[in-house]
Amino acid sequence: MLRIAVPNKGSLSEPATDMLREAGYRQRRDSRELVLADPENDVEFFFLRPRDVAVYVGSGTVDVGITGRDLLLDSGAQADEHLALGFAGSTFRFAAPAGTASSLEDIAGKRIATSYNVLVASYLAEKGVEPAGIVHLDGAVESSVKLGVADLIADVVETGTTLRAAGLEVFGEPILRSEAVLIKRHGVDAAGVDTLTRRLQGVLTAREYVLMDYDIPLALVDAAVAITPGLESPTVSPLHDREWAAVRAMVPRKHTNRVMDDLYDTGARAIIVTSIHASRL
């Protein structure tokens, strides 16, 4: 039975559970449940703190887990990213009171507050910058500068609202771009990981693509297919009117309207878009 660690709280928890449910797995109804067996799919879920997921996977006590790329790197665990899951996107950045820092060199000799010490220390070591110290805080890191325990911070930035409210501004390049990831232990491929991976990839595809159908005069099929090349090759079927064909192709969801405009301009009509409920590529 494949043992899967899932975040029990925070930004990762609900979207992780939603994705697993979409992939056909049983999920808990009560947020206090810590273990859930899904014998039909031969898996068992362990609901753990997001920061602890990599520790369990790295130690081999669970086979795979869902966590953030930033949390994985900060854990130093013997675990690798296996599949990016496309949710809980964020950047990890340095920020300081407006006008007090503009580049990495400005960190030298300053105190940095963060919840991600390992990540920050290894990044600065790699860049050859020596801070005065790294102050570990559990959360609400943005308040540390005003309260005087640090001169600047390194933290998760999603919309930037929290930073602005604290009078801080990002500086330097992003340390990391993060999102939720499926992780597994170094060099270990437990039985059942392939099926889980294919199922999650199926959900990703269903989220990322739509199905587009349209009618097009035969003479324009090649031009239209160049706009909607699909994943492998689009389906082209004859219509009752022999001068026309029907085309069906997968199109990236975010390009839906631009592609419809281009197809229409090319001569396509009856353009219809439908969502993909599930997929296995």
Ligand SMILES: Nc1ncnc2c1ncn2[C@@H]1O[C@H](COP(=O)(O)OP(=O)(O)OP(=O)(O)O)[C@@H](O)[C@H]1O
């Ligand atoms: N706005 C956000 N705030 C915090 N984490 C975010 C945000 N957006 C994405 N994430 C990602 O979620 C993960 C952090 O989740 P975690 O549960 O530890 O923190 P949290 O959502 O801040 O929860 P908590 O309520 O315990 O502080 C990281 O991988 C982080 O990159």
Ligand SMILES: O=P(O)(O)OC[C@H]1O[C@H](OP(=O)(O)OP(=O)(O)O)[C@H](O)[C@@H]1O
């Ligand atoms: O860029 P934003 O959209 O504002 O989001 C980023 C903020 O959200 C998270 O904090 P959270 O609310 O989880 O509190 P915490 O710091 O106590 O974890 C994170 O640590 C940042 O502070």
Ligand SMILES: [Mg+2]
């Ligand atoms: Mg938080």
